[in-house]
Amino acid sequence: MTLMTPMTQHTVRPLSPRSPSWSLVLPVKQLQRAKTRLAPFAGAHRPRLALAFALDTVSAALDCPAVARVLVVCQDARAGAALASLGALVLADEPGGGLNDALSHGAAHARRLHPDAPLAVLSADLPALRPAELARVLGAVPAAGRAFLADAPGIGTTLLACSPGRPLAPAFGGASRQRHAAGGATELALPDVPSVRRDVDTADDLAEALALGVGPHTRAVAAAMAR
Numbered sequence: 001m002t003l004m005t006p007m008t009q010h011t012v013r014p015l016s017p018r019s020p021s022w023s024l025v026l027p028v029k030q031l032q033r034a035k036t037r038l039a040p041f042a043g044a045h046r047p048r049l050a051l052a053f054a055l056d057t058v059s060a061a062l063d064c065p066a067v068a069r070v071l072v073v074c075q076d077a078r079a080g081a082a083l084a085s086l087g088a089l090v091l092a093d094e095p096g097g098g099l100n101d102a103l104s105h106g107a108a109h110a111r112r113l114h115p116d117a118p119l120a121v122l123s124a125d126l127p128a129l130r131p132a133e134l135a136r137v138l139g140a141v142p143a144a145g146r147a148f149l150a151d152a153p154g155i156g157t158t159l160l161a162c163s164p165g166r167p168l169a170p171a172f173g174g175a176s177r178q179r180h181a182a183g184g185a186t187e188l189a190l191p192d193v194p195s196v197r198r199d200v201d202t203a204d205d206l207a208e209a210l211a212l213g214v215g216p217h218t219r220a221v222a223a224a225m226a227r
C-alpha cells in the first residue's frame with residue numbers, strides 16, 4: 001500500500017455540526033482504461049468524463065453531513081491529485097487487483113484509521129449525487145450487519161455498507177445486486193434516492209444523470225462535448 005497524499009479533508013472543509021461518523025471509500029479506475037462503455041459516445045472525451053464523474057461524486061460525498069472522511073482508491077496520478085485537492089485521502093490500488101480488491105484494500109485502510117466508524121463503499125460514477133440523498137441512504141443502514149443499495153436498473157450495486165468489526169466482502173461487477181443479497185447483505189429499499197442509484201456506464205445513463213442534475217465538472221465536460 002502506498003499513501004499518495006496526506007489527508008487534507010479537515011483543512012479544506014469544516015466538519016458538520018451533525019457529528020459525521022461514516023468512513024466512505026470510493027474506487028476510481030485509471031482514467032485511460034475507465035468508462036469503456038462510453039467510448040462510442042464520448043470518443044477522446046472519455047478519460048476527462050471519467051475524471052469529472054469522480055470529482056462530482058467525491059465532492060458530493062465530502063459535503064454529506066453523515067460522512068466524516070472520504071478515501072479514494074486510485075492508481076491514476078492525475079485523478080489522485082485532483083481528488084486529493086478536494087479533500088479526499090487517496091490510496092494507491094494494490095498491484096494486480098481489480099475493483100473488489102481495491103475496495104477491500106481501501107476498507108482495510110479505513111478500518112485501521114478509524115476502527116469504530118461505520119464503513120461504506122460507493123461507486124465513483126454517480127455525477128448527480130446529492131449529499132442529502134447519500135445521508136438518507138447511510139441513515140437507513142442497520143446498526144449491525146451489512147447492507148447495500150441497488151443501482152438504477154436494479155442489476156448492480158452503487159453502495160455497500162457494513163458495521164464496525166464486520167467484513168465488507170464486496171462482490172461488485174455486473175449483476176452484483178443478486179450477489180450481495182445472496183451473500184447475506186440487507187437490501188436498502190428506499191424510494192427517493194435516485195442520485196445515489198444513478199451510476200453512469202452508457203450514453204443513456206449520462207442523459208438520465210443530466211436530467212437529474214449533475215455536478216459542475218460533469219456539466220462542463222458535457223457542455224464541451226456538445227460544442
Ligand SMILES: Nc1nc2c(ncn2[C@@H]2O[C@H](COP(=O)(O)OP(=O)(O)OP(=O)(O)O)[C@@H](O)[C@H]2O)c(=O)[nH]1
Binds near residue numbers: 199
Ligand atoms: N481503484 C479501482 N477502481 C475501479 C477498478 N475498476 C473499476 N473501478 C471503479 O469502480 C466504479 C464502478 O466501475 P464500473 O462502472 O465498472 O466503471 P469502469 O470499469 O470504469 O467502466 P467500464 O470500462 O465501462 O466497465 C467506478 O468508480 C470505477 O472507476 C479498479 O480496478 N480499481
Ligand SMILES: C=C(OP(=O)(O)O)C(=O)O
Binds near residue numbers: 155157175176
Ligand atoms: C460495478 C458494477 O456494475 P457496472 O460496472 O455495470 O456499473 C456493479 O454494479 O457492481
